[in-house]
Amino acid sequence: DGGITQSPKYLFRKEGQNVTLSCEQNLNHDAMYWYRQDPGQGLRLIYYSQIVNDFQKGDIAEGYSVSREKKESFPLTVTSAQKNPTAFYLCASSMLAGAYNEQFFGPGTRLTVL
Amino acid sequence: DAKTTQPPSMDCAEGRAANLPCNHSTISGNEYVYWYRQIHSQGPQYIIHGLKNNETNEMASLIITEDRKSSTLILPHATLRDTAVYYCIVRPARGGGADGLTFGKGTHLIIQP
Numbered sequence: 001d002g003g004i005t006q007s008p009k010y011l012f013r014k015e016g017q018n019v020t021l022s023c024e025q026n027l028n029h030d031a032m033y034w035y036r037q038d039p040g041q042g043l044r045l046i047y048y049s050q051i052v053n054d055f056q057k058g059d060i061a062e063g064y065s066v067s068r069e070k071k072e073s074f075p076l077t078v079t080s081a082q083k084n085p086t087a088f089y090l091c092a093s094s095m096l097a098g099a100y101n102e103q104f105f106g107p108g109t110r111l112t113v114l
Numbered sequence: 115d116a117k118t119t120q121p122p123s124m125d126c127a128e129g130r131a132a133n134l135p136c137n138h139s140t141i142s143g144n145e146y147v148y149w150y151r152q153i154h155s156q157g158p159q160y161i162i163h164g165l166k167n168n169e170t171n172e173m174a175s176l177i178i179t180e181d182r183k184s185s186t187l188i189l190p191h192a193t194l195r196d197t198a199v200y201y202c203i204v205r206p207a208r209g210g211g212a213d214g215l216t217f218g219k220g221t222h223l224i225i226q227p
Contacts, residue, residue, distance in 0.1 A: 004157075033214050042201065042217030043158070058214055090157050103150075103215060105157030 003027065004106035006091050011111045013085075021076045021109045023091030030096040032074035033103065036060060037088040046089075049074055050096060078111065085113045118202045123222040132189040134221050136202030139183040144206050147178060149187045151198040152220070158201065161187065197225045 004025045013019045025032065031050050035043040035058075045058030049068040063082025068074055074093075078085045088110050092103040119137040126132040138147065149161040162169055162176045164185070169176045175188040189196055201220040 035214070035217075040219070042219050043215070044217075045214035048214050088155075092157070102160045102163075103158075105159070108155070108157050110155075 004091060004093055004104055006089075006106040006109050008109060009107065011109055013111070013113050015113055016080045018080060019078050019085075019111065021078065021089055021091075021111070023074045023076065023106060025072055025074075025091075025093045025104075025106075027093055027104060028071070029093035029104070030071070031094045031101075032068065033092040033094075034058075034064070034066065034074070034076045035090045035092065037090060037108075043090060046076065085111060087111060118204055118218055120200075120202055120218065120221045122219065123224065125224050125226055126189075126192050128194060128225050128227050129191055132192040132196065132223055132225070134187040134189075134200050134202075134223060135184065136187070137184045138202070138204045141182050141204050142206075145204050146206070147176065147185050148203040148205065148215070149174070149176065150201045150203065150215075150217075151196075152201070153195075153198045158217075161200075192223075192225045194225050194227060196223065198223060 007022045033048040034046040037043050044060050046064050047058050047066045049055035052068055052071050055066050055068050065077045088108050090108045091106045094101045094103045146163050146165050148163040150158040152158040162174050164176045178185045199220040199222050201217050203215050
């Protein structure tokens with residue numbers, strides 16, 4: 001089946017440790033995105049990438065890093081510099097060609113930093 | 115992107131039509147209205163979008179006022195599985211998705227049995 005996978009679904013880490021969240025898509029989409037969601041809030045954009053080996057900061061990029069070495073993969077690293085890393089992280093992808101750019105979302109990873 | 119205003123919560127009886135309003139009074143001429151929904155602890159799901167004409171698909175209908183300052187998402191026969199947070203988003207269509215979507219707090223729609 002085509003879609004976006006994120007793993008793991010739940011992740012626990014100790015404070016001060018870096019952690020990498022996985023995001024893979026087999027939709028042949030050009031663009032990929034990372035969002036963060038806190039309880040009762042909407043999604044906020046962390047990073048996005050329109051093409052391999054290129055990515056742009058979103059609204060809340062501080063304390064995060066990404067890479068885009070392959071079209072289908074866009075991992076997010078939550079570094080120890082992120083002051084409040086506990087959150088629900090969502091990955092999405094979209095076609096760049098065409099007029100609508102509907103975004104398809106993965107199931108999310110819930111990160112808890114202890 | 116233009117800002118949107120939505121009621122924080124709404125109730126609807128199962129089997130009835132759910133009408134979710136959205137105000138976007140600062141919308142620009144090239145901006146589309148998009149609707150997504152998020153079922154608890156899942157990723158958001160695209161529902162529908164439109165520019166100025168009313169739109170319908172298998173999930174919902176979108177009614178946009180003539181002045182484009184507001185819109186209504188209609189779920190014609192709501193079921194319990196439609197309980198979710200519904201987000202109204204305004205942004206340009208072509209190339210607009212490349213720099214992400216701006217999500218507000220949305221409307222929490224609760225379908226009552």
